[in-house]
Amino acid sequence: MKFESDPIVAEKITKMGKKVVADIFDGNAPAVSLPVRASSNVHYDKDKGLLYLGNSMSERNFLNFAHTRKFMQTMIIASKCKELIEKGKTASIRELYYELKHNIPGTKENTFEGQDESDPLIEDLETMTDSLREELHLKADSSGILFGQIVIEDTGDRIDCSKLGKSGLAIPSIVDDYKFLECDAKYVLVVETKAMVDRLVEEKYHIKNNAILIGLGGQAARGARRLIKLLNERLKLPVYVFTDGDPWGYYIYSVVKTGSMNLAHESKRLATPECRFLGMTMKDIDTFSLQKVTEQLKDVDKKRVNQLLNYEWFQKLHWRKELKSMLNKGARIEQQALASKSLEFVATEYLPGKIARKEFLD
Amino acid sequence: MTTIAERNAKDHKSISVAEFFERNKHLLGFENDQKSLLTCVREAVDNALDACEDARILPSIYLELKQLDPTHFKLIIEDNGPGIVKQNIPNIFAKLLYGSKFNLKQSRGQQGIGISASVLYSQLTTGKPTKIYSKIGDGNTHIYELNINIKKNEPDIISELTVDGDGHGTRIEMCIKGKYIRGKQSVEEYLMETAIMNPFASIVYINPEGKQFEYPRAIDTLPKAAEPIKPHPHGLELGILMRLMKHTPSKNLTAFFTTELSRVGRGNAVDICNRAGINPKTNPKRISRDDVEKLLNALNTAKIAKPPTDCLSPVDEDAIKKGLKKEMNPEFIAVMSRPPTVYKGYPFQIEVGIGYGGDLPAEGPISIMRFANKVPLLYQQSSCVIAKSVIKLGWKRYGLKQSNGSIPLGPVAVTVHMASVWVPYTSEGKEAIAAYPEIQKEVTLALQGAARKLGIYISKKRKSKEAEERLRAFDIYAGELCVALSDLTGVEAEKIQTSLKQVVADKVGDTSIVLHGKGMEIQTDDGDDGMPKTPVSEQKEQEENNNNTPPPTQQPHPTEQSTTANENPQSRLDIFNNDKTKKAPETEETSE
Structure with a gap:
């Protein structure tokens, strides 16, 4: 499946990766910023009758121990989405989880231990790149x-x-x-x-x-x-x-x-x-x-x-x-x-x- | 025809020492074979340690248990103490309740009723006499074989012999019925705990299987000597007061109070008598029982300074540390000696040691070791104020797991020592210390003091482990990250990883501080964490020193013999004809 948005979204993802690599080569801590998705940053627009995300941003930093694993996972998901876009395939979020889940060499850990680790990061990637889930060539399990x-x-x-x-x-x-x-x-x-x-x-x-x-x-x-x-x-x-x-x-x-x-x-x-x-x-x-x-x-x-x-x-x-x-x-x-x-x-x-x-x- | 009363009177007379023993053996530590064996060992070892400490001699003790048949053992114990003068030997070993203490003094002896009970037990269970060797440094060895004349409670001398012999010390050989066990409440546990709280003693033990255990000396200074003190009015009980009154040479109450009791001045004495409504000039020997009670009330509530506390003989923090180190080899030790204080007119002092990690078992409840006057208490843990205070302390805040009301979990050994001129036990069995509020408070304060140091250590250790894990996490996640980044950007993964490694190396110390905002402490050595620096090597050095240089000669024994014996404190007394590594020689066997 192809979307009109494909080149733009692929470019957005690539740009994010390039920024992180540039951080590393410049001797800086690799980091990305993303909108806060907590309830504190969710607001209600009375006129339109809609919830919307506020402007609060947070930083995800590889060198912050609390973020290290998530940071790695976010980048793995991003690179997989880019691949899906290029191949014109669409994966369910469960398929994505299984495709990316593997043992980290030299440890007893996996890249993802459960789908509950990957699902929220997909939502993060959506907000970070300001794209829809479908534009990332991902779909939720159908229901309804x-x-x-x-x-x-x-x-x-x-x-x-x-x-x-x-x-x-x-x-x-x-x-x-x-x-x-x-x-x-x-x-x-x-x-x-x-x-x-x-x-x-x-x-x-x-x-x-x-x-x-x-x-x-x-x-x-x-x-x-x-x-x-x-x-x-x-x-x-x-x-x-x-x-x-x-x-x-x-x-x-x-x-x-x-x-x-x-x-x-x-x-x-x-x-x-x-x-x-x-x-x-x-x-x-x-x-x-x-x-x-x-x-x-x-x-x-x-x-x-x-x-x-x-x-x-x-x-x-x-x-x-x-x-x-x-x-x-x-x-x-x-x-x-x-x-x-x-x-x-x-x-x-x-x-x-x-x-x-x-x-x-x- | 004899009357019933006359017949009863006859019966009363015939209650023998043996019967007394039989009736009270559960109070004396002989209720079963397993405990009886331990009690005999304990009486012997405690006596030896007391004798050496009183004479200011660094104790060297040799103990052997030989299995004679499945239920009988021969106990051999030998010390380098001052020995016993010839004429006292029969009474000390073969007369029950011989000698009584009027002055209060911290000693191990308070634990049991004395070695004569073991002699009686031996006699009742095997029919064999106990053999004593004693040298007091006069060139002679006195050898006795003794039984107790059960009817008269008098020594029954089977044989008596004096031979030449240098040095000083005592050796006892007795045959007893018993049951030998390993593990909890065993001879080995008792010796190991004794070695912890008496690190100035060297003990060699050969168990019934012929296996040799060594509990080496870790410190070559004896604890401060215990001084006898007079009873303090606040702790007096009726019986003691009556006994004191009966034996005193004083002719009136004022003189009696000021000479026989601690801290009572003339003014106090007159005041006490006035409050009791009794003339201070009354002769103490002529006071009715009712009046003694009145006096006792007045004494117990009199405003009098607390008794002196310098009479105690604590083990001291450094010695406890060394004792724990050599016997349990923990990676960390915290100790806390409380200043001496007073309960009910009796001075006492609490000392706590806590060992953590190292060779201690990682799983299961912590071990609680209780001591009264340097003697381990192995029974009735749950009713003892020490165990109660340990459980009540709340160890979670110090980094251990603990569910409500139970013993905490973790690789921890806790020693709690109560030194006192009078240890209050919960029962006649003398195995659990009673929970007087003053004692409980001191135990808790001492535990808190030591546990606080433990908590700091555990938290430092955890933090440094976290820091390590963090570094490791960067390393393992970097691989995955760089592959993903390479896929995204087309830059070679290895190139990214090399740079990333550099970034981590440069920044990681900073980031952990900046990002967590707490200032991570990564294992600083402040030198006051209770941890002996280079513990193992230092320990070894110390032991070598012990062996190479003679320990300071102890003053109270300026005899030539004492110096010769002290030159080699580890070796057993040659006169007793034993080789440390070999089983006892035949000469002894034949002499039986």
Whole structure:
């Protein structure tokens, strides 16, 4: 695969390597500077509704013992990315880990002991070279599934997503090259759990309601987030997010809407500020008489609620009310608790009713 | 017809020494075969060391255990002490509870009831007499074979012989029932610990397997002599006070208090009597028991200066260091001698030594060695104030691992020595020191003092190890880094690596300081870390000196014999007809 950005990104990586070599030949400590990716350097742009990375920079220095190993690893990853770009190949981040993992001669150590060592450095390299992961010819493991009234062209193949049975389209890491050939859908419904997607597909919700269903299976992966963004941007489709009524579900919504702290540098590409939150809300518990099927908040849940209350992008009055109400009730509500009414209730009454009444949280 | 009371009276009389021994043997250290063997060895060695130290002679001790049959042993011990005058020999060895101490004085002897208990044990378990050789430097050797007349508690002399013999010293041979073990609570452990806290002694030991152990002398000065002191009013107990009153030549209480007790002046004495409501002119021999109690109360609470503390005989820091070094060979030793102080009217002093690393086992709990008046305590560790204080100290801050309430882990040996004119034991077994607050406080302070030095050493060691690891890390990661950089830029990897090596060499000292902002300390030798410089070679030198030059002649024994014996302090007394390296000669066997 080739990208237009290839020569520029390759040049950026090479330039970084040359700078380090120059440091060494000049008798200086080899070092690179990179933006700080800690929460202290993540800010919220109220006007755009997006998270963004601030200007704080840090130095990674080979002669600082705490950085030595990371510095070496960063350079190994950089040189591998350059190679991938030149060869026109794309590797998953897990493949990259295995390709680079080897024993360091004369030691019992490996270059990488686990993928958790290489993944954050990939994100570092993205910010250092101001490139996207895909532009580095890397992709995350795919996660997320799509059903609905849309026809997509992918690498020359035509995919009618309304005819994928109960299997659906596995959303890949890279979706920028998708072409949307036909679209009858009126909106995109983003669903937290795959089990709920299965329920909606069995009820033919997407056919009956002319909707695109995207199942996240937990936290939203890059590919899914980028695809949601593209559907919203190119097809002007409204996006509704349907998660569990708990702090984790609400945070998934905020990631889709405003971006994540970890990838704050890519919010512009990945976040969909126009999306709306559909449920589950604390009000739903009373509206639909679900008091008997709530779950008790555990200590970790309460702690997470309080963290959300402190985030800049959760300061809208209705969200503060929602989170405080959750603490007051001491309860959370799962999507699938709606099955207590009946299996089809979610597809025939809950979702259509809420959308018709425009009962959203922004 | 005899009355019941008369019959009982007869029974009372017939309680023999043997019966007394049988009833109390658990208190005397003879409750089982294994401990009995150790007790006999301990009584003999402690006696020898006490005798030499009192006479200001550097002790040289020869000890041998011969296996006679699976459960019986012959114990042979020989010292270069002053010997015992002929007429005292039978009473010292063959009369239980002979001689009593009125003055308080720091000595090892407080540990047991004396060598005569071992003689009785030997007699009861083997039926054989104990053989004593003694030379006091008058050209004679007195040889006795003794039993105890159990009914009368009087010596029973089996044979008596005097032959020619130069020098001075004592040799004991006795046969005992026992069980020989190695490891914990063994004769070897006792001797090794004794050698640590008595580095001025030279001990040679041949075990029942014929293996020879040498515990060489590491220092050729004796500890300061212990001085006897009189009892101090604050530590007096009723029994002692009554005994003192009964034996005193004083005719009135004022004279009695000022002459028999420590630190009591005339004013104090009158004041004490007034507070007890008793006329100071009363004859101490004519005071009722009730009044003695009143006096005791007044004495115990009287405002009187603390007893003098210069009567103690500590081991001293340098000697403990040398003792630990020669027996355990740690890489680092920290010591702490506390100044003497007082509990309940008794002077005492705590000394701590801590060895770390070197030959000490890297795994497992640290070893705690407890000493009372230079004698190792091998039993009842958990109820002893020393072990309690060690556990309570909190060793994590000094760089050792320790889980709550248990013995810390690490390659560490801790010695804690309590020197006192009266060591308070938790029970009659005399194996654990009682936890008086004053003692616990001193033990803790001494441990802290030494542990602080240990902590500094461990942290320095860790830092220098970290610095080493850091240098190594630069080296190993540089290879990978330079290959990656070469791939990125096309510059030869070797070229980059050569330059990088130079950069690391030039900068690494600086960067570790600048980047960590703490100023890494890389192993400085401040000379006060408790570490003997060039420990091994120096040690050897010292030992050579010991051998080559005669140790300073000890003053209290200005006899010609003492000088000749001192010229070769390592050699055993020739008269006793033993060759250090060979088993005991036949002449002895036949003489039995």
